[in-house]
Every structure is written in structure tokens, then in C-alpha cells.
Amino acid sequence: MSMITGGQIRAARAALRWSVQRLADEARVSTQTIKRFEVAEGIPQSRTQTLLEIKSALESGGIQFVGTPLDRPGIRIVATKKKQD
Numbered sequence: 001m002s003m004i005t006g007g008q009i010r011a012a013r014a015a016l017r018w019s020v021q022r023l024a025d026e027a028r029v030s031t032q033t034i035k036r037f038e039v040a041e042g043i044p045q046s047r048t049q050t051l052l053e054i055k056s057a058l059e060s061g062g063i064q065f066v067g068t069p070l071d072r073p074g075i076r077i078v079a080t081k082k083k084q085d
Helices: 006-016 020-027 031-038 048-061
Strands: 063-068 071-077
Touching: 006 020, 006 031, 006 048, 006 063, 006 071, 020 031, 020 048, 031 048, 048 063
Parallel strands: none
Antiparallel strands: 063 071
């Protein structure tokens, strides 16, 4: 299981143009959790499940995480299917 860094969370949220509130809602976590994770150096200290929920929400939004926390961590924006209204 690949973990993500605070910087990757910050970059992914910015790339999607999501607010802290939007990411918190999508991941079903608090805004304080998002803020705390985004300022963390490396992998944020947390329950693994919480970090996976944030990662999953960002991936659902169209983000692919690349590298590892220790080797060129980054993000890539991938095409997503548009929801039909």
C-alpha cells in the first residue's frame, strides 16, 4: 500500500481546485484533519484508514499519485469521465 505526503495532498487539492471543505466532505474527514495533513513533512501521522480515505477521494477526483514518499513524490492529473446531469 502506497502512502502519500502532505505535499502531495496540498498539490492534488490545488490541481483539482478543491477547497479544504470540499476535500474534507469528499473524504469524510474534518477540515482540521486536512489542514494538519497538508502542513506535515512527509507522510502525515494518522490512522492509516484516514490517509487512505483522503487518497481515495483525490483519486476519484482525477489525481494519480506518482513516486514514493522518499523518492520523487508527486501527482499527475488524469482524465475522468464527466458525470451526466
